[in-house]
Amino acid sequence: MALPSDRSICPLRREEYILSPHFVSYSAFWVFALRRFATGRAKDSLLVSELSSRCPPPSLTVADSAAMEPAARVVTVESINPKVLQCEYAVRGEIVIHAQILYCNIGNPQSLGQHPITFFREVLALCDHPSLLDKTGIHALFSADAIARAQQILDVIPGKATGAYSHSQGIKGLRDAIAAGISYRDGFPANPDDIFLTDGASPAVHMMMQLLIRSEKDGILCPIPQYPLYSASIALHGGSLVPYYLDESTGWGLEIAELKKQLDVARSKGVTVRALVVINPGNPTGQVLAEENQKQIVDFCKNEGLVLLADEVYQENIYVDDKKFNSFKKIARSMGYGDEDLPLVSFQSVSKGYYGECGKRGGYMEVTGFSAEVREQIYKLASVNLCSNISGQILASLVMNPPKIGDESYESFNVEKQGILSSLARRAKALQDAFNSLEGVTCNKTEGAMYLFPRLHLPNKAIQAAKAVNAAPDAFYARRLLDATGIVVVPGSGFGQAS
């Protein structure tokens, strides 16, 4: 019986998939991450010997066994979609697998003791089990306005059936509420038909990448450092990440000159740049863009023919008084740009803010400036998955329409909300100061989001020691930190950084 021929075990080592041009700066980290990513079971080293020892089962004929060559199995790492291999997501990568301790690697507030907003949970519980609404004694356990809101929500759900697939863009009545919330926030109208409710903001990002990326010649401009969903999604969809560097020395500022420079470099390499990703407030950097900066970005996209992908999931996490959140839609409209002038996709989520409902997978994208034909395609993509989870949809409508002054729950709601936000602001300042007081560490001010991204000025010896074990220097440091203190962080190379 023949051993598996060489065709069945791909001759390329995994590193060769990874060291493609757009990963050049981070190659050390990726190689390191990949080698260590696998868990201890290492069955592949046995693959050859298992196959060579296979013998034909007695129940089959000689003809059958001749036909049954021990060809390599289909789903081996050598024979799966190479784009899957290229995709990396450091937030839950190598460091995380080995750690069991203090998870500071991910924006997951409720896993670290943050409480959910009571009003939201009351409404969700009532929507999950609407028969509660018919019971006497309900008023002892639920606030009157939560009951009223639940009833209002159930009234816009056909048949009050929260277990039914909804419209593929999400329940119409909830989209109406979200559009109203957006209008209230921005002072410019929003159309419920522009809204696509998704299982968290991430699937919406994937959908746009799917739509925009035709081949590796299609590039997406992404901030460096960036939240690695973008690099992962671009890799998964076979496109090219075109980096633009935020300036650490100016509080992670976004310079238009830098955008233009990177755009031109990409184009000179034959890359068709399709979109610009802006994360505002930034992740991992936390900076909140100034209005003037946002206007420049809008003009840049308009002039260069780029889709603006505005990741605004941290819109309610701002910790400084001198900055405020302005949605890109608001900025564009205030500049006089109408719907047809600028293709713009805004992403929002229930996972962040003061609500921190990560596990619910609620979010949406608001899609403006596209033709009807394109919107049909977006709808079609959404319809293949039928719809996003209803509970998440309800939560998105609550987040965009929280209790207002005068509502019964407003006071207690506001206490909870302000408590969480002021605590986050205090912790941001405390950690920032603490990092800045450490030897060899500097840290920019965290204006928003949920992260600190301190800079490690690593001594040469440390860098050498890291190289000696084939580790990226920051991953080496993070690993030592973990081993010594149990604190889990994500090495900066996972987000990208200047070399």
Added chain:
Amino acid sequence: MSPKPLDYESLNENVKKVAYAVRGELYLRASELQKEGKKIIFTNVGNPHALGQKPLTFPRQVVALCQAPFLLDDPNVGLLFPADVIARAKHYLSLTSGGLGAYSDSRGLPGIRKEIAEFIERRDGYPSDPELIYLTDGASKGVMQILNTIIRNEKDGILVPVPQYPLYSAAISLYGGSLVPYYLDEEANWGLDINHTRQSVAEARLKGITVRAMVIINPGNPTGQCLSEANLREVLKFCYQENLVLLADEVYQQNIYQDERPFISARKILADIGLPISKEVQLVSFHTVSKGYWGECGQRGGYFEMTNLPAKSVDEIYKVASVSLSPNVPGQIFLGLMVNPPKPGDISYLKFVAESKAILESLRKRAHIMTDGFNSCRNVVCNFTEGAMYSFPQIRLPPKAIETAQRAGKAPDVFYCLKLLEATGISTVPGSGFGQKEGVFHLRTTILPSEEDMPSIMSSFKKFNDEFMEQYEDYRGYSRM
């Protein structure tokens, strides 16, 4: 002026190739008519709660309590929730790492995956490893993830039954692979003939396609047939011989309406076959809370179980799962409850069993009512719905109807279904959305409308159909419609 990135012409071609008829032309037309005030009966998608099926009480109570854990501290909670519900809510909350609002492990909460593994072991009699069970926001996401892992380029083919649930064709288009059809045999009750499958593979290979996977949907969608043990054995051996990974869509495993062929999982048969096949054939099995007697479509709860995949491949699949962070936690709890329902002696047991039985018995009845109803119509032949949630009658369209359809620029079954919709408000999915043999037409409807509504729906259908057939069979008249 150069095209803008999101101009229709410059979209990803694969996206444009995707078709998903379940929410396609007929559904969109039905929605338009509904907006205009027409009463529509949506039978286009397996969405039980939308047609009046009530959610099971126990899971809703448990999840409501998990949503609002502060209720557990209230002395009055026992007045609204039975003790076993309270206990179960506490149990699931303890499995989370911070309640429903925290991202879980990207593969799903370990405690729930363990419950699923235990369920699989009870069901099949063979142990199951929770580490190889991944939870997803609905089974569809799992299917898409696995297909994306397998498909490298357009030369990679996936064997798909025809007719099939169009998630498969859509995903294959999206990921740039090739769909390799194998036809189910309508005359043999939609049976799977392995020789046809073998032939399909041979033909694909002649075209230079590397056939990588075989999809079986058991019970079938839209066809409803339940595979026999012999059939499953043939399929598994075939996958072994042809080096295919088997993708077993088993989401309708609770929906069985005949007693000759109960549900048997592909995994059980694989284990039964024994070595070496049982250790060689790669298998991914899918399940969900959307179907069965649960019908909790809106929760988006599903899982896939991997068998015989190498650790490195599992790691890659884990990696991609981690990019989405985690499946929604309430959906995960529904899965846990589904595989671990109330037991005899539990306070909620009797009510749970009564509700479940009522739903299943009613589905069985409706499967018969619909099949018989279709078979009583002129030029309509319908196989019995052995399982799942659909009826897939064959509509023998007269040549004149086919011509009229073609002149109107419509596929014949689309034409028929649109007329049916306009005349009766019944919104179905034309058979072309699922694939069918050339020149043979069907439509898919669900068996989900309530028992009370069934007789009027079937008589409404019969009236439309028989008139349609009369009109297009006699060679005199012009279309009145």
